[in-house]
Amino acid sequence: MTTTHDDETRMDDGERDDLTVAAVTIGRRGLLRAAALGGIGLGVLGALTETVAAASQPATTTPSSPTKQWCMIIDLRLCNGCKLCTTACQTAHYLHEDQTWMNVYTMQNAAGEDYFMPRPCMMCEDPACVPVCPVGANFRTDEGLVLVDQNKCIGTRICMNACPYDARYFNWTAPLPAPRQPFKQEPEWPVPQVIGTVGKCINCAAMLPSGQLPECVSNCPMGVLYFGDLTSDVAVNGMGATVKISTFLAENDAVVFKEEYGTHPRVYYIPGHGQDLNNNPSAS
Amino acid sequence: MTDVLDPVSTGRAKPGNADLRAVAMRPVLETPGWWWPAVVVLGAVVVLGVVAWVYQVANGLGVAGYGDGAFWAIYEANLVAFIGVSYGGAVVSAILRLTHAEWRAPLTRIAEATALVTLPIGMVFIIPHLGSPSRVWELVWPTYWNLSSPILWDFFAVSTYLLATIVFFYLPLIPDAAIALERFDVEPTSGRLRVRQSLYRVLVGRFGGTPYERRRLNGAIGLVAIMIIPMAVSVHSVLSFAFASSSRAGYLETILPVYFVVAALYSGVALVVLTVAASRRLFHLEAFITPRHFVRLGFLMIAFGAAYLYLTFTEYLIDGYSGTTGAAAWVYQIVAGRYAIPFWLYFFAGGVIPLVIMAFRRLRTTTGVVVASTLVVLSLWIKRLVIVIPPATEPLVNSPLKSAGVLAGNWGTYHFTWVPISITVAATAAIPLLLLVVFRFVPILSMAEIEEIDEAHERATVQEVGA
Numbered sequence: 169m170t171t172t173h174d175d176e177t178r179m180d181d182g183e184r185d186d187l188t189v190a191a192v193t194i195g196r197r198g199l200l201r202a203a204a205l206g207g208i209g210l211g212v213l214g215a216l217t218e219t220v221a222a223a224s225q226p227a228t229t230t231p232s233s234p235t236k237q238w239c240m241i242i243d244l245r246l247c248n249g250c251k252l253c254t255t256a257c258q259t260a261h262y263l264h265e266d267q268t269w270m271n272v273y274t275m276q277n278a279a280g281e282d283y284f285m286p287r288p289c290m291m292c293e294d295p296a297c298v299p300v301c302p303v304g305a306n307f308r309t310d311e312g313l314v315l316v317d318q319n320k321c322i323g324t325r326i327c328m329n330a331c332p333y334d335a336r337y338f339n340w341t342a343p344l345p346a347p348r349q350p351f352k353q354e355p356e357w358p359v360p361q362v363i364g365t366v367g368k369c370i371n372c373a374a375m376l377p378s379g380q381l382p383e384c385v386s387n388c389p390m391g392v393l394y395f396g397d398l399t400s401d402v403a404v405n406g407m408g409a410t411v412k413i414s415t416f417l418a419e420n421d422a423v424v425f426k427e428e429y430g431t432h433p434r435v436y437y438i439p440g441h442g443q444d445l446n447n448n449p450s451a452s
Numbered sequence: 453m454t455d456v457l458d459p460v461s462t463g464r465a466k467p468g469n470a471d472l473r474a475v476a477m478r479p480v481l482e483t484p485g486w487w488w489p490a491v492v493v494l495g496a497v498v499v500l501g502v503v504a505w506v507y508q509v510a511n512g513l514g515v516a517g518y519g520d521g522a523f524w525a526i527y528e529a530n531l532v533a534f535i536g537v538s539y540g541g542a543v544v545s546a547i548l549r550l551t552h553a554e555w556r557a558p559l560t561r562i563a564e565a566t567a568l569v570t571l572p573i574g575m576v577f578i579i580p581h582l583g584s585p586s587r588v589w590e591l592v593w594p595t596y597w598n599l600s601s602p603i604l605w606d607f608f609a610v611s612t613y614l615l616a617t618i619v620f621f622y623l624p625l626i627p628d629a630a631i632a633l634e635r636f637d638v639e640p641t642s643g644r645l646r647v648r649q650s651l652y653r654v655l656v657g658r659f660g661g662t663p664y665e666r667r668r669l670n671g672a673i674g675l676v677a678i679m680i681i682p683m684a685v686s687v688h689s690v691l692s693f694a695f696a697s698s699s700r701a702g703y704l705e706t707i708l709p710v711y712f713v714v715a716a717l718y719s720g721v722a723l724v725v726l727t728v729a730a731s732r733r734l735f736h737l738e739a740f741i742t743p744r745h746f747v748r749l750g751f752l753m754i755a756f757g758a759a760y761l762y763l764t765f766t767e768y769l770i771d772g773y774s775g776t777t778g779a780a781a782w783v784y785q786i787v788a789g790r791y792a793i794p795f796w797l798y799f800f801a802g803g804v805i806p807l808v809i810m811a812f813r814r815l816r817t818t819t820g821v822v823v824a825s826t827l828v829v830l831s832l833w834i835k836r837l838v839i840v841i842p843p844a845t846e847p848l849v850n851s852p853l854k855s856a857g858v859l860a861g862n863w864g865t866y867h868f869t870w871v872p873i874s875i876t877v878a879a880t881a882a883i884p885l886l887l888l889v890v891f892r893f894v895p896i897l898s899m900a901e902i903e904e905i906d907e908a909h910e911r912a913t914v915q916e917v918g919a
Binding site for chain 1: 511512513514515518519520523524581582583584585587588590591596597598600601602603604607694695697698699700703844847848849851
């Protein structure tokens, strides 16, 4: 984990930045589809498309309706490693015990003491998993969510190879049976999981439009996890605390995980090792 | 014509054209007593593999020993290994053809047939590799294609290579089919003859064997021979991209494409030695395939073997020396950690011992070369496991301070189960099975090629005598 000094600037003109990113993504996807249909050769496309797509976007383009840009903030000063987030996630999505979409890693600080680090999907702005899929089963939504279409996935697992965060979990065996769901089986709510396809944290995408927080966030008793929207610059945690994202990240020297991989995660960590656990105002 | 071993020519005692044609056509015309039992046994092994695969489809890839801690393993290694050995056919045939190494002539058909059967078997490993094999059609359906995916590049490259391999097998077969057709140019007395007759008619097409046609055909073969070499290099390079184009230590190696190409050449020539040795014994080709052939193939093989050892050494030295968390831990696990046994097994059985065998005249007999080749084929398969599995079991989220965790604790484990082992054994059995079937229909020696080289030599001798 490295400190990022870009974070502040990134947040300041966050809105403009994010809209550009969304537009470029659409352009790239559209162009790739056109290229596939036209049967153009492979090779340099990856490098080329970005430039071409960016150049072909008029500078004044604005989306027809404002979109959310979801993000997560994880305050490592408060995590006690209870793993209720993991359990809540697995219960909601009917996952096997080893399918820890929200995984809590046990780390070690300089004094040799253990501390804990929750790891959801990083919802990268430049996800490594998306371009490698041969059938385009991975995609990134306009709202910044990286999702998997399990009705398309052929199970090559090259996305598991590409993800630098070990955030992807395959359905090696039959998934747990799930009762009838409020949402249909779709990338925004892949329940039940599909055998032979890859699954991952979805930030509970289907629950977001109705204003519900992801299961892990609402079930964190320590208020470690914040979920928010970069366009409105507001995030809340499961204890009801509300923060202004840009100020909160800047004041607490937030970092992103494995910044050197160039994935631009939308999950921000506030460095720490559980030191605030003893004087946590929100913990009862 | 003297009955001596001619070192510059095909290197065989010259028994004349009639003998050549009789020997080359014997497997087509006669069914040896062991043929049906062999086909039934090998076929049963293949069926067992299919049963194992059906079981895997019903129960998920978990029954094949996979898990999130080992997402790629034996099937991916098999894919690389089987497509790799198919390279041997291209080398022996194309490179030796282009360098006018005339001793290749009795080997080309067997080498090309080996490539022809191993490549599709390697491609078939895409199916058990996939989590959802019922959706494999998405790979051939253009609206699903995501052209930025290395797996799709793989698919295109291997498919193109398959086409080239089929053409490269077919073109030299045309004049042979014409020769064979002469034999069957009688009223067919059995269904078996009728089948072969119509097959050869289709293969020959309108080829009439005139000098002009033969020149054009040789030109075409030369062109395909030139094309198939860069094509094979690109296939094995692209195959490595699926691994190398990631951020994972151990896969992210710029040396990997070269490494894959050399490994393919090495194991490919070794497999050609084995198929040539088996064909020689089973179909009595001793008059045409001599111990010299094995020694020459052995030298070719060991040149690639030495290059492969060198690449292995540089890769592990540099990554290990760098001391970066991921790469150094990966090298440590391979040379001294949990993957040390398979790695050193490759090093001695697939690297050192074959070198020793080929280094000493007393050891590089036909048996010696066959033993070395067997070791190479097996240990290069193990080496592919060592390439594929360690990075796939590597933990990527680690406490920077828990170095012990990086080196030992958190690594995933691949568990071999009966399912992938059955499928692997079945694929291995499919090689001799398909070769036995191919040589039931196709002359086992490239008759036209051998005769052409002999004729050229005779002309040269006549000119010398005349002058």
